[in-house]
Amino acid sequence: MDASYITPFMTSIQNVFSTMFQLPVSIGEPSIKTDKKATHDVSGIIGVSGEMVGTIVLSMPADAAVSIVNLFTGMEMDPDSDDFADAVGELVNMISGNAKAEFQRKGVSISCPSVVIGEDHRVSTPSGTACVMIPCSTDCGEVVLEIALREAAEVDETQANAA
Amino acid sequence: MRILLIDDSKTMRNIQKSVLKQLGYTDIEEACDGQDALNKVPAFKPELCLVDWNMPNMDGLTFVKTFRQQDKSTPLIMVTTEAEKARVIEAIKAGVNNYVVKPFTPDLLSERITETLAKCGVGS
Numbered sequence: 292m293d294a295s296y297i298t299p300f301m302t303s304i305q306n307v308f309s310t311m312f313q314l315p316v317s318i319g320e321p322s323i324k325t326d327k328k329a330t331h332d333v334s335g336i337i338g339v340s341g342e343m344v345g346t347i348v349l350s351m352p353a354d355a356a357v358s359i360v361n362l363f364t365g366m367e368m369d370p371d372s373d374d375f376a377d378a379v380g381e382l383v384n385m386i387s388g389n390a391k392a393e394f395q396r397k398g399v400s401i402s403c404p405s406v407v408i409g410e411d412h413r414v415s416t417p418s419g420t421a422c423v424m425i426p427c428s429t430d431c432g433e434v435v436l437e438i439a440l441r442e443a444a445e446v447d448e449t450q451a452n453a454a
Numbered sequence: 455m456r457i458l459l460i461d462d463s464k465t466m467r468n469i470q471k472s473v474l475k476q477l478g479y480t481d482i483e484e485a486c487d488g489q490d491a492l493n494k495v496p497a498f499k500p501e502l503c504l505v506d507w508n509m510p511n512m513d514g515l516t517f518v519k520t521f522r523q524q525d526k527s528t529p530l531i532m533v534t535t536e537a538e539k540a541r542v543i544e545a546i547k548a549g550v551n552n553y554v555v556k557p558f559t560p561d562l563l564s565e566r567i568t569e570t571l572a573k574c575g576v577g578s
Binding site: 307363395401 | 535558
């Protein structure tokens with residue numbers, strides 16, 4: 292994956308967390324994800340389509356997610372409630388949209404967010420696309436951004452070669 | 455003043471509602487997508503709409519284009535994560551009066567609302 296795809300997400304999570312609820316984020320060393328299992332129990336997921344394709348996942352341990360959602364919404368929320376999932380979805384939506392803007396390409400679209408909550412779930416990424424994990428440390432706990440993106444043209448080429 | 459909030463995220467509608475309440479606006483109706491908003495417009499008769507871009511069923515841009523076919527003057531503010539220059543231009547061409555990129559601070563949102571209402575000559 293092109294390294295220039297990663298930096299916008301690092302600045303974006305810092306921008307979203309600090310602007311919306313004044314929570315500083317320290318970014319750790321990115322690494323390639325090898326495990327197919329979700330890193331944590333709460334996943335906010337955005338699909339990317341158009342000139343670039345892939346997925347963006349905000350993965351959070353349940354207790355960190357509860358604290359972050361509490362700061363974001365100003366309310367204590369039950370992790371099983373629709374409102375909790377809505378807040379997690381809006382966070383990953385803002386992080387993805389903000390990062391996408393850095394690419395300055397009109398032909399890239401992001402999906403409405405999906406949220407999965409539960410132990411040992413798995414989020415599939417497009418086959419053959421490396422997934423980069425960006426560890427993010429906050430006062431609410433450790434969260435991870437997982438970016439699996441590539442140019443749509445590369446996908447077309449791979450499919451043509453496979454045919 | 456009657457204000458229509460159009461966003462598929464209840465969290466975001468609540469945040470915007472709280473900014474509006476701080477500005478003294480309490481006559482607020484909510485819609486969860488563009489189609490829901492179009493259904494509510496005839497009865498609610500909004501004097502200002504805050505509209506998200508990416509929503510299921512009908513997105514914000516389609517709402518703006520459809521709304522503008524019947525109403526050229528009611529102020530519309532796009533509040534969205536879509537921050538590319540090309541998107542902003544597309545929204546302005548479709549008929550929005552102002553643009554707020556998420557994430558935003560409450561101060562920025564209130565500034566844009568006040569500025570838009572003043573520019574459009576709408577009193578509170």
